[in-house]
Amino acid sequence: MGNTKERILAASAELFRRNGYTGTGLKQIVTAASAPFGSIYHFFPGGKEQLAEEVIRSSGMEYGKLFDLLIAPAPDLVTGLEQAFAAAAVTLRETDYADACPIATMALEVASTNETLRRATAEVFQAWILTGTGVFTRFGLSEDDARRLTIAVISALEGAFVLSRSLRDVEPLAVAGEAAVATAREMLTGRGRG
Template sequence: MTAGAELFRRNGYTGTGLKQIVTAANAPFGSLYHFFPGGKEQLGEEVIRHSGMLYAELFDIFITPAEDVVSGIEAAFAAAAVTLRETDYADACPIATIALEVASTSEPLRQATADVFSHWIAKGTEAFQRFGLPEDNARKLTVAVITSLEGAFVLSRSLRDTEPLAVAGEAAAATARHLMKAPDAK
């Protein structure tokens, strides 16, 4: 599954063939259908769910230990920019990449990406509530951060420039500042 995740992240779902996956995994071709009788679609679904849970941990890495919401958001966007530069703009979010490709063509994969995004929203909402944001504002901030980050990945990869990540990070931080000053925030 690790080989599939790596290839899907770099090449997308449609740009990754089964032969590539088994070759990268150093596995016999028949083993793919042994473990994933539903073929590439089943493998894709499991990769999405597994990778999605790993990416959700980024809230624990950047937001939870942060001194404040804004510094956590700034650190997350800065780290994303570093990753893109260090990987020559190849490593971005595999969930968004696959979601864009398959949302209209594969219901199991669309549902898997929707489940992952829903999990991220719940995880982020919980993380931002720890800083005193009420649930509805924490959810709004989480959606703003995720959409800003995913959109910035698309632009950054296309432009081969991290400026979109910097701008999106600033916008997400400004949203956090605004919501933290709201009357119902602690």
């Protein structure tokens, strides 16, 4: 049955990312997961809200690893940022603009209506900020600059996802990436590392 729980979580993550929280029904989830309906309440006694909270936390932590996977191995901060924004553009194009950040999708939808899920998205964003700050300090930024750059990068990415999905064009991601790189260069230059 452990495999059933994993299938439910994976199907839920995909459906929430594509359709949002309110646009996803439990019947859709069990159908996509090839699971019996009762298994939702077996694994998630709190129903859809508990399931969504677990999806937010688990997929949010996976997305947070992108700082370490895409930026940390780069030879320098500017290259890392350029590669991260370029990878986001490729993903959007390859998925026909359907896949973006599931955490932002959920956060926008539930921030004013569901405190449990708002808290879960806030915790994920805080974890991303800590991870990004750690990665950026390794490139020589002060803790304060690294935190500010991380928040700017996350904000730029999330906003660019919204615009790119609406326009069905990756230009917003390119512009956001250029702005993030310019900010990083300015911070590095300000530290005499230009």
